[in-house]
Amino acid sequence: MKAAIYRRTGPAAEVLSVEDVETPEPGPGEVRVRITGSGVNPTDWKTRAGLTGQDPEDFQIPHQDGVGVVDAVGEGVDTPAVGERVWLFLSAFGNRYGTAAGYSVLPAAHVRPLPGDAPDELGACLGVPAVTAAHCLLVGGSGDRGALAGRTVLVAGGAGAVGHYAIELAKHAGARVVTTVSSDEKGELARAAGADLVVNYREPNAVDQVKGFTDHVDRIVEVALGANLELDLAVAGAGTVIAVYANEPDDPVIPTRRFMVANASISYVLLYGVPDDQLRAAVAWTADAAGSGALSPLPITRYGLDDIVAAHEAVENGAVGKVLVVP
Known part of the structure; x- marks a missing residue:
């Protein structure tokens, strides 16, 4: 699969590249999602820049948030089901397979169904902001x-x-x-x-x-x-x-x-660092509100995966709304 990656932290133009990497397989309790939109948050560029942590081991695919379709599930996963549209959160937290790629593999607990009539733009805006x-x-x-x-x-x-x-x-x-x-x-x-x-x-x-x-x-x-x-x-x-x-x-x-x-x-x-029970409560409310139509997408600026550097620089420079990378 094609993925945006960095092997060391630093300025976007110096460390980000788009490469072919092996498509990951989901392990027990994990799902694989075919990404249709990857949302960029300020914490994504700050992590890539080295402001919040150390260099990754081997490589890191950035971005915590995204939207897509479940492509495969690991052992012990009953929901979500293969073929279901979902939104993702904390995808790159303790995980090298963030959403700036064709696929992301992450714990099933970090995936929620996207209401059938909700656009991809909304799913990619949820997660960290909501x-x-x-x-x-x-x-x-x-x-x-x-x-x-x-x-x-x-x-x-x-x-x-x-x-x-x-x-x-x-x-x-x-x-x-x-x-x-x-x-x-x-x-x-x-x-x-x-x-x-x-x-x-x-x-x-x-x-x-x-x-x-x-x-x-x-x-x-x-x-x-x-x-x-x-x-x-x-x-x-x-x-x-x-x-x-x-x-x-x-x-x-x-x-x-x-x-x-x-x-x-x-x-x-x-x-x-939010305790698990409090995180679950916040996620549940976000999911309920999205399901009831109470949440709307932010103004969207789209970039292709090959323009990952420009996407990061836009967020770093204070872009209004949501920067969305489309693999």
């Missing part, structure tokens, strides 16, 4: 998505991948959603996702706009804690949980006393 969003909405609370009904959620960066699904999942759970964006164009994307109020955080009265909508935010899904800390604390109160899923060049200084006075808390989210 499951991270679901966990951010659950972590630090009761873990019950039903507890969000009637609550108010603030999503920082509502036009981003995680932000998009945080809006849709929160609305799916019955919450009211405020989101912050940096431009009118991004505001339209957030409104299309279902946000009740969209605020440009660059405007001087951003805090007043949020406070005019609600006097208390129950949960904040945060992409830039340091940059948004003042706004977050201005609308936080007793029981507010700020779920932080992205890091920044410099660690922010946390004003402990202000958090204590507000009785608010911070939960940090890195999907690759």
Whole structure:
């Protein structure tokens, strides 16, 4: 099969290549999926660049997320069945066969059915963005998505991948959603996702706009804690949980006393270290929401497998929406 691979970490143009590699066979508890779309996440290029780990042993096929059709199953696998359309998550986590290839072999537990009328574009957008969003909405609370009904959620960066699904999942759970964006164009994307109020955080009265909508935010899904800390604390109160899923060049200084006075808390989210039971809960909610039609694809930019370098560079440069590599 053809696959994008790297044998050492570094800049995309220096380490990524497209080569013929042997098509893998599924082992016990594994499935093989013929990939029809491979989603690229920021963690994919950061891992390839060497920012999150070491060089791979022999080679690594990148990308955690994807969509495709089950081609073969290993011993002990009852579901999914051969021929079933599926979406994949954490495909390259502890596994050299990520989704940037003709086929991926991965644990059956990391594969979920894709609803029959859902496009491939949606399946490739799930995984890291949507499951991270679901966990951010659950972590630090009761873990019950039903507890969000009637609550108010603030999503920082509502036009981003995680932000998009945080809006849709929160609305799916019955919450009211405020989101912050940096431009009118991004505001339209957030409104299309279902946000009740969209605020440009660059405007001087951003805090007043949020406070005019609600006097208390129950949960904040945060992409830039340091940059948004003042706004977050201005609308936080007793029981507010700020779920932080992205890091920044410099660690922010946390004003402990202000958090204590507000009785608010911070939960940090890195999907690759989430406990199994919490990961299963986030995946189950994502799958349910996708099955009910509550989730929509991000704006898609397509690249062929031979353009893998350009695809990685696009994500590294902050492409809006989802970069999709089509093998």
